[in-house]
Amino acid sequence: MTARSRTLVVDDEQSMREFLSICLRRAGHDVVVAESAEDASRQLGGQLPFDLVITDLKLPGGSGLDLLDEVKARSPDTPVIVVTAYATPETAISAMKRGAYDYLNKPFKVDEIGLVIARALEKRQLVRDNALLRERISERHGLDRMIGKSPPMQQVFELCRKVAPTRANVLVLGESGTGKELVARAVHHLSPRARAALVAVHCAAIPETLLESELFGHVKGAFTGALSDKPGLFETATGGTLFLDEIGELPPALQVKLLRALQERVVKPVGSVHEREVDVRVIAASNRDLEDEVAHGRFRQDLYYRLNVVPIRLPPLRDRRADIPLLADHFIRHFAAELGRPAPVIEPAAMAALCANDWPGNVRELENVIERAVTLESRDRIDLESLAGLRSGGQGAAALLEFPRAGFDLDQALGAVERGLIEKALAHAGGVRKEAARLLGVSLRSLRYRLVKLGIEPAGAGEDGAESDD
Ligand SMILES: Nc1ncnc2c1ncn2[C@@H]1O[C@H](COP(=O)(O)OP(=O)(O)OP(=O)(O)O)[C@@H](O)[C@H]1O
Numbered sequence: 001m002t003a004r005s006r007t008l009v010v011d012d013e014q015s016m017r018e019f020l021s022i023c024l025r026r027a028g029h030d031v032v033v034a035e036s037a038e039d040a041s042r043q044l045g046g047q048l049p050f051d052l053v054i055t056d057l058k059l060p061g062g063s064g065l066d067l068l069d070e071v072k073a074r075s076p077d078t079p080v081i082v083v084t085a086y087a088t089p090e091t092a093i094s095a096m097k098r099g100a101y102d103y104l105n106k107p108f109k110v111d112e113i114g115l116v117i118a119r120a121l122e123k124r125q126l127v128r129d130n131a132l133l134r135e136r137i138s139e140r141h142g143l144d145r146m147i148g149k150s151p152p153m154q155q156v157f158e159l160c161r162k163v164a165p166t167r168a169n170v171l172v173l174g175e176s177g178t179g180k181e182l183v184a185r186a187v188h189h190l191s192p193r194a195r196a197a198l199v200a201v202h203c204a205a206i207p208e209t210l211l212e213s214e215l216f217g218h219v220k221g222a223f224t225g226a227l228s229d230k231p232g233l234f235e236t237a238t239g240g241t242l243f244l245d246e247i248g249e250l251p252p253a254l255q256v257k258l259l260r261a262l263q264e265r266v267v268k269p270v271g272s273v274h275e276r277e278v279d280v281r282v283i284a285a286s287n288r289d290l291e292d293e294v295a296h297g298r299f300r301q302d303l304y305y306r307l308n309v310v311p312i313r314l315p316p317l318r319d320r321r322a323d324i325p326l327l328a329d330h331f332i333r334h335f336a337a338e339l340g341r342p343a344p345v346i347e348p349a350a351m352a353a354l355c356a357n358d359w360p361g362n363v364r365e366l367e368n369v370i371e372r373a374v375t376l377e378s379r380d381r382i383d384l385e386s387l388a389g390l391r392s393g394g395q396g397a398a399a400l401l402e403f404p405r406a407g408f409d410l411d412q413a414l415g416a417v418e419r420g421l422i423e424k425a426l427a428h429a430g431g432v433r434k435e436a437a438r439l440l441g442v443s444l445r446s447l448r449y450r451l452v453k454l455g456i457e458p459a460g461a462g463e464d465g466a467e468s469d470d
């Protein structure tokens, strides 16, 4: 059953407009009428798109075919039925070629037009359902799920869009919790392989002895417990994408076999003498510096080159702080919705603490902190107190939020905070102490004293000649 829809009926003959209106209204649809091409054009320019347009071929002030073009330009999914009294096969063909849904000769019977209208609206509904479904799928798996307005993340999204349609192997690199798996899923779902599976293998989680048969399969009797043939994950992923997570953990013997699978596009199940063809796109991820692993002989260079056709590097969260407020808001709304509560408001001081934090666990850590705050918070605000326990790399107030039960050495703790802030200021100032002192709101003399006191600099060392006190 199709839902109530809006149809535009265009005809200069009043009797025809009335006839079609009656047919449509009887079937439960809304009707808007127009008597000329100009009138129709005005109606098409309105807010709501029509679900169906029925137009006469010959209109005062224009032709039905031009109107057809206009409909197709404005809302390509709206079916157009063309009716005429002057039928020639040529006009019919030209109308269909220009995208008409159907073509009817006057005079026609009620049943005839009724059927054509019902079919056209049904098709329109199908197209719409399909579009909705697609939207929902891409929302769940595509880039829409990834938050990030910062330039480095925009570059990551751009790269994902570019590489997705190809079958190039992709290597996703980044610290833990930066969103490597999300990127792998987005690339898969934006690719022509989206209809097939994305098979994820966590190379570090599977014991080495099992990994080979997991990846490449085995034949019956290949080892104790191999009671039947079993296809590997490569074969399971055929037509789709294989996501090899923590590729840096792959044992050397399997690195050779993986290389062969990538080069020859074949796999040999454990215990088999025959190779099987596989059609798989591989996306690998690692939080290790793979180049460094190669340099130290822990990862094969040839495999590295094979996998690293297109590298996508995810920057750590501390290098894209502009995204922190967006991510925080997103997670607050997400977890509140999950709990069926209105989203709490986050106080500026709390947001500032989130932005100042270094997030060694990146987005995942931020997500966990927000989840805990939203879950435990019975009030409608998130303040500094709700964020108690924020792990921090010596970032001022945030570092002091959690008070250890066993107590601590105040001087030592303050010293650590002071040192962290001074080192940061020096880094920001590019090592120029005068500038660092300005950033910290202390005199240069005071900064020098602290540098020595904290052991950052030996007494009397490193006088930059250009600088003078205050
Ligand atoms: N840009 C982002 N927008 C929204 N959520 C994100 C984003 N990046 C990461 N996340 C979320 O953070 C969590 C960690 O992401 P993901 O698992 O993709 O990271 P990872 O790099 O694979 O981590 P690991 O190296 O620990 O496996 C997930 O819950 C993910 O949904």
Ligand SMILES: [Mg+2]
Binding pocket: 180, 181, 245
């Ligand atoms: Mg991961």
